[in-house]
Amino acid sequence: MEVLTIEGQVLWGVSEIGGNKILLEDCDTRVFLDFGMSFSDRAKFYHEPYLSPKDERGLLEFGILPDLKGIYCFDESEAAIDAVILSHSHSDHASCIPFLKRMIPVYCGQTTASLLRSLSEVRIKSFETNIRELKINTFRTGDKIRIGSLEIEPIHVDHSVPAAYGFIIHTSEGTVVYTGDLRVHGTKAQMTLDFAKRVEEAKPAVMICDGTNITGADVSSEDEVKAKIAKVVSGTDKLVLADFSYADIDRF
Numbered sequence: 001m002e003v004l005t006i007e008g009q010v011l012w013g014v015s016e017i018g019g020n021k022i023l024l025e026d027c028d029t030r031v032f033l034d035f036g037m038s039f040s041d042r043a044k045f046y047h048e049p050y051l052s053p054k055d056e057r058g059l060l061e062f063g064i065l066p067d068l069k070g071i072y073c074f075d076e077s078e079a080a081i082d083a084v085i086l087s088h089s090h091s092d093h094a095s096c097i098p099f100l101k102r103m104i105p106v107y108c109g110q111t112t113a114s115l116l117r118s119l120s121e122v123r124i125k126s127f128e129t130n131i132r133e134l135k136i137n138t139f140r141t142g143d144k145i146r147i148g149s150l151e152i153e154p155i156h157v158d159h160s161v162p163a164a165y166g167f168i169i170h171t172s173e174g175t176v177v178y179t180g181d182l183r184v185h186g187t188k189a190q191m192t193l194d195f196a197k198r199v200e201e202a203k204p205a206v207m208i209c210d211g212t213n214i215t216g217a218d219v220s221s222e223d224e225v226k227a228k229i230a231k232v233v234s235g236t237d238k239l240v241l242a243d244f245s246y247a248d249i250d251r252f
């Protein structure tokens with residue numbers, strides 16, 4: 001990732017879609033905000049169904065997993081982080097949790113936990129999909145999670161999967177906001193606006209936000225998508241096949 005810095009303030013990072021793993025350290029507390037897989041790094045070496053990693057060594061050797069001590073279940077050293085906090089269940093934010101040491105707790109929304117468990121069951125069994133024995137703690141909007149020196153407030157946002165959250169994180173040196181993925185062109189824009197209002201009130205020192213369309217984009221609203229689909233479906237008396245992202249319940 002490239003980062004531009006002016007007078008110590010990070011203004012802009014240029015990176016890729018996916019692979020969010022943001023390490024937040026405060027006093028002796030270390031947490032990861034999201035723990036996702038980089039699709040583009042993995043796709044350089046592996047293509048299902050013909051070529052899959054046999055074990056974690058390939059992922060580490062090829063740099064698909066960052067070479068970190070005290071994080072992964074296949075390394076003997078003591079746990080080096082206190083928790084992983086997931087904003088939502090999309091793979092680019094969550095799909096590296098099968099590699100975590102089992103004593104490191106994972107925090108996520110209640111529905112995110114259900115989705116992750118369901119996906120782990122229906123996907124082909126492998127070391128990349130095994131989340132058994134992970135300590136998963138769930139939260140809802142309004143909860144406050146205490147981890148070491150941090151107090152974390154999860155707040156709902158609208159996204160293309162249920163149970164997406166942004167976080168207001170109170171640290172010993174001010175408030176940090178992590179937005180996760182959010183949108184206001186969906187069916188539940190009010191949830192994102194609720195989060196934005198709370199963020200404004202919290203007066204954060206730092207906000208961490210990644211976005212595919214951060215410099216501008218021509219996006220269809222979900223209402224437009226619905227209208228277009230309704231037109232297609234009502235225009236035929238034949239079978240209609242629909243394809244959409246697995247957990248985009250609103251589209252379903």
Ligand SMILES: [Zn+2]
Binds near residue numbers: 088090159
């Ligand atoms: Zn997402």
